[in-house]
Amino acid sequence: MLKTFFRDKDRYLSIILISPSILAVLIFVYVFIGWSVRVSLSKWKGITADYTWNGLDNYIQLFSDQRFHVDVRNTLIFTGVFVIGSIVLGFLLAVMLDQGLKGEGFFRSLFLFPMAISYIVTGVVWRWLMNPAEGVRTSGFNLLFSYLHLDFLQNAWHTTPNWGMAAIALAAIWQMSGYTMALYLAGLRSIPGELREAAQIDGANELQIYRYIILPLLSPVTLSALIILGHMSLKVFDLIIAIAGKQYPLDVPAIYMWQTTFDGLFYGRGAAIGILLLISVAVLIIPYIRYTLKTEVRQ
Amino acid sequence: MTNRFRLGKNWLYLPLILMAVFYLIPLYVMLVTGFKSFAEVDLKTMWNLPNGIHFDNFVEAFSKLSPSLWNSFVMVIPAALISSGLGSLNGFILAKWKFRGADIIFPLILFGMFIPYQSILIPLVQFMNAAGIKGLPGLALAHIIYGIPITTLTFRNYYASLPQELLEAAKIDGADMLGIYRHILLPISLPSFVVVLIWQFTSAWNDFLFAVVLTGNTQWPITVALNNMAGSQIIAWNVQMAGSLLAALPTLLVYIFLGRYFLRGLLAGSLKG
Numbered sequence: 001m002l003k004t005f006f007r008d009k010d011r012y013l014s015i016i017l018i019s020p021s022i023l024a025v026l027i028f029v030y031v032f033i034g035w036s037v038r039v040s041l042s043k044w045k046g047i048t049a050d051y052t053w054n055g056l057d058n059y060i061q062l063f064s065d066q067r068f069h070v071d072v073r074n075t076l077i078f079t080g081v082f083v084i085g086s087i088v089l090g091f092l093l094a095v096m097l098d099q100g101l102k103g104e105g106f107f108r109s110l111f112l113f114p115m116a117i118s119y120i121v122t123g124v125v126w127r128w129l130m131n132p133a134e135g136v137r138t139s140g141f142n143l144l145f146s147y148l149h150l151d152f153l154q155n156a157w158h159t160t161p162n163w164g165m166a167a168i169a170l171a172a173i174w175q176m177s178g179y180t181m182a183l184y185l186a187g188l189r190s191i192p193g194e195l196r197e198a199a200q201i202d203g204a205n206e207l208q209i210y211r212y213i214i215l216p217l218l219s220p221v222t223l224s225a226l227i228i229l230g231h232m233s234l235k236v237f238d239l240i241i242a243i244a245g246k247q248y249p250l251d252v253p254a255i256y257m258w259q260t261t262f263d264g265l266f267y268g269r270g271a272a273i274g275i276l277l278l279i280s281v282a283v284l285i286i287p288y289i290r291y292t293l294k295t296e297v298r299q
Numbered sequence: 300m301t302n303r304f305r306l307g308k309n310w311l312y313l314p315l316i317l318m319a320v321f322y323l324i325p326l327y328v329m330l331v332t333g334f335k336s337f338a339e340v341d342l343k344t345m346w347n348l349p350n351g352i353h354f355d356n357f358v359e360a361f362s363k364l365s366p367s368l369w370n371s372f373v374m375v376i377p378a379a380l381i382s383s384g385l386g387s388l389n390g391f392i393l394a395k396w397k398f399r400g401a402d403i404i405f406p407l408i409l410f411g412m413f414i415p416y417q418s419i420l421i422p423l424v425q426f427m428n429a430a431g432i433k434g435l436p437g438l439a440l441a442h443i444i445y446g447i448p449i450t451t452l453t454f455r456n457y458y459a460s461l462p463q464e465l466l467e468a469a470k471i472d473g474a475d476m477l478g479i480y481r482h483i484l485l486p487i488s489l490p491s492f493v494v495v496l497i498w499q500f501t502s503a504w505n506d507f508l509f510a511v512v513l514t515g516n517t518q519w520p521i522t523v524a525l526n527n528m529a530g531s532q533i534i535a536w537n538v539q540m541a542g543s544l545l546a547a548l549p550t551l552l553v554y555i556f557l558g559r560y561f562l563r564g565l566l567a568g569s570l571k572g
Contacts, residue, residue: 010476011396018392021385021447022404028444029411032419032426039421049425096315099308109558110319113326115565116554118505120522121547124529125325128536131342139342147346174322182562183569228569235415238507242526257417262512271421278418285413289406292570 033278040271047265058272068273071253074165078252079233081169082176087225089173090180091218095210097181098188108185112178119175123242126171130157130243158243164250168240175239176232180225187221188214227288231281253277329547332540333357340537356541363534364542366517367524371504372549374435374520378442379499385443386450386495387488391480393451394458395466405455409570412448416508424512434518438510442503450495453567457491458484490560497557498564501550521546 040059043052062068093111097104114122131140132155138146142154157167191214199209237254244250246259253273261270332345336353393405416423427437461484469479507522514520519527525546529539554561 011398013476014392014396014398018389021389021451022408024444025408025411025447028423028441029414029419030407032422033414035422035425036418036420092314093318096311099311101308101311101315107315107319110322112558112562113551113554114322116501116550116561117547118507118522118550120505120507120526121543122325124525124539124543125329127529128342128345128540129325129328133342137342139345143343144346174325178322179565182565186566224569231413235417237417238522238526241507242529245530254415254417257420258508258512261421267421270417274415274418274420277415281413281415282410285410289409289570293406 033275036271036274036278039267040275042268042271044267044271045265045269046267049267054268058268059276062269062272062276067248067251067256068253070248071251071256074250074252075234075236077163077165078169078172078236079230081166082172082233082236083226083229085169085173086177086180086229087222089177090182090225091184093177093181094184094188097185108181111181114175115179117175119238120242122171122175123239126174127243130167130171132156132159158250161249164244168236168243168250171243172233172236172239176229180229183221183225184218187218191217224288227284231284234277234280234284329540329544332537333544335537337535337537340535342536356537357545359538360528360542360545363528363538364521364524364545367519367521368545370435370514370518371520371522374439374442375500375503378439378446378503379496381439382443382446382450382499383492383495385447386452387454387485387492388480389447389451390454390456391458391484394455408448408451410448411445412452412568416445420508420512423509427513434514435520438513438518438520439503441509441513442499442506445509446499446502449498449568452570453495453498453564454488454491456567457488461487493557494560494564494567497553497560498568500553501561501564504550 038051041054041056042050043054043057044050093107097108129140131138131142133139134142138154141157145151145153156164158164160167195213195217196209199213204212235254236252237258240250240252240255246255254277257270257273257277260266260273328345331348332340333356334352334354335349335356336351337355339350340356393401423441427433427440432440465483466479469483474482504520505522506520507526510520510523514523525539525542528534528542
């Protein structure tokens with residue numbers, strides 16, 4: 001827009017009006033990140049702050065920490081199942097809803113409603129749906145499977161050794177796949193109908209049209225979904241707390257940070273985990289913001 | 300709409316209905332369990348419909364959760380209003396006035412939307428303690444400040460999309476910046492305000508992490524209270540289900556009545572607005 005659009009008086013006013021917000025964000029985001037970095041390089045352990053220099057010790061200890069290894073493994077399992085599940089399901093739902101069927105709006109609203117609910121509510125309900133009790137105490141999905149004569153599907157859900165995180169990811173897919181559906185639907189709606197028609201005239205069948213025309217055109221949507229869902233999985237926290245509480249086999253970095261800091265008072269270590277989380281998120285998000293702003297300028 | 304390949308698409312209703320059932324299962328369990336009488340509640344019959352409508356579980360859950368439902372409302376409403384107001388003002392200034400450094404400031408603000416809050420949690424708690432901002436006001440303040448990036452983004456995108464002539468005309472008529480904002484932009488900003496208010500209301504209502512570190516037990520908002528209720532061995536699961544429904548109801552109602560705006564907020568949150 002015009003640099004000279006506002007008169008000088010207006011420009012000063014603009015600075016006065018926007019400064020508090022910018023200052024607040026700069027302090028609460030960037031100063032606080034710097035402060036966290038400083039805590040992560042300290043020996044702080046206990047109620048009173050202790051900024052004694054400790055170098056990278058907190059980080060080095062994490063890399064040989066058994067619990068942190070479990071966390072990284074759990075995050076990878078969760079990310080894999082959650083991201084792939086939400087993208088595949090969201091894409092299929094979007095394609096089905098893009099066929100011009102009656103009741104499309106109803107289905108769309110239905111698939112999206114879990115987004116309005118908190119992870120805590122989802123977790124509390126899924127905790128009972130994924131009840132691992134056996135025998136006469138069987139309930140939840142396992143009971144439903146037995147009604148449907150699908151007993152072979154019964155399993156221990158989040159209490160399955162080593163792979164419990166995959167069950168947590170199922171609840172997360174329930175919550176978030178509607179969101180990927182919405183992203184894909186918006187993408188599908190922006191593909192001009194002539195492209196499909198041209199391909200049809202050239203003799204392509206419907207599957208080929210999706211495979212060779214629509215899917216490649218949707219790759220920016222897939223990229224956004226990968227990044228948004230991926231960074232969400234790095235941050236997953238409340239959902240696990242609500243389903244399983246603080247349990248070692250289902251631990252993730254976000255829970256470890258919270259527990260070691262506020263229950264264990266290992267502030268230095270907690271801050272180090274927070275910073276590692278931030279770095280992993282930044283690796284995904286910073287290129288994404290740059291890419292988005294660049295395409296915006298081009299438009 | 301052009302050719303959407305309409306031939307024999309009706310079989311698609313089968314997978315769609317199956318998926319609809321999948322999405323409704325948790326809601327079904329909350330409802331049927333919530334409306335059962337204490338006598339009928341049994342994990343072995345959890346999929347059965349209730350014999351009539353009973354409010355025992357809701358009464359019990361409400362008596363346990365009403366203080367925290369109130370806490371949530373008291374914290375969320377001002378947080379949503381203030382961060383939306385700030386976002387509108389910031390969005391206007393950023394959209395219509397390119398000051399030097401705006402290209403650096405804007406992405407820096409945006410990044411604040413995505414950070415894992417674990418990376419600022421220790422300083423946040425320390426700061427609030429040092430400043431003596433305890434409990435709900437502190438929680439509201441956190442939601443306001445960490446909400447600024449998304450509210451600013453949404454309004455900036457909206458204001459940037461408006462035709463420049465609209466503002467030029469007002470300027471020729473002698474209106475100053477605030478006059479343009481108040482008399483021209485604000486009246487047409489209502490839809491964006493709805494989007495942003497809904498978004499802020501929902502995310503602050505559903506937040507758990509800030510709430511659990513910034514509030515003590517008399518000031519717990521609903522998410523923390525519900526989680527603690529679910530974690531205790533004393534409170535029966537049927538009451539937990541009723542409590543979950545109570546906790547979900549405000550945002551669910553907002554979604555049901557204003558879903559269109561909710562979706563726009565959702566897309567803005569992924570920078571796709």
